[in-house]
Amino acid sequence: MKNVSINMRRSVREFENKKIPQSLLKKIILDASKAPSPGNLQPWEFYVVNSQSKRDLIAKEIRSFFGIVSTEFESIYSKNKFNVAKNFYYNLGDAPVIILICMNKQFLKDKGKLSIGNNKILSIGAAT
Numbered sequence: 001m002k003n004v005s006i007n008m009r010r011s012v013r014e015f016e017n018k019k020i021p022q023s024l025l026k027k028i029i030l031d032a033s034k035a036p037s038p039g040n041l042q043p044w045e046f047y048v049v050n051s052q053s054k055r056d057l058i059a060k061e062i063r064s065f066f067g068i069v070s071t072e073f074e075s076i077y078s079k080n081k082f083n084v085a086k087n088f089y090y091n092l093g094d095a096p097v098i099i100l101i102c103m104n105k106q107f108l109k110d111k112g113k114l115s116i117g118n119n120k121i122l123s124i125g126a127a128t
Helices: 022-032 052-076 079-094 105-110 119-127
Strands: 044-049 098-103
Touching (some): 022 044, 022 098, 044 052, 052 079, 052 098
Antiparallel strands (some): 044 098
């Protein structure tokens, strides 16, 4: 069976300043919530950030982190790739909405599954 979602996937680093319909955001999150995870635990939580001030705060934190690891990234990636990533993370591509996907560690702890290693992080990646 051909998976159109995977075959049509692309990276976008600049966004139009258009309002995203709530119904589309709900569909995206519903689809992402069905991603596979170890033991089908699906330990993620989704947070939709519409507020410009909150997006700016998130961007500020990412810039701070990016500054800490930038020398490491510069040595791994080409100058062009590094600059593209830096520009994106410095303003989050001016995205009108950000969907944060976070792992619920308490949920895993309550299920006795906190020690499932990197799989929990990989499953968050699967949801994206």
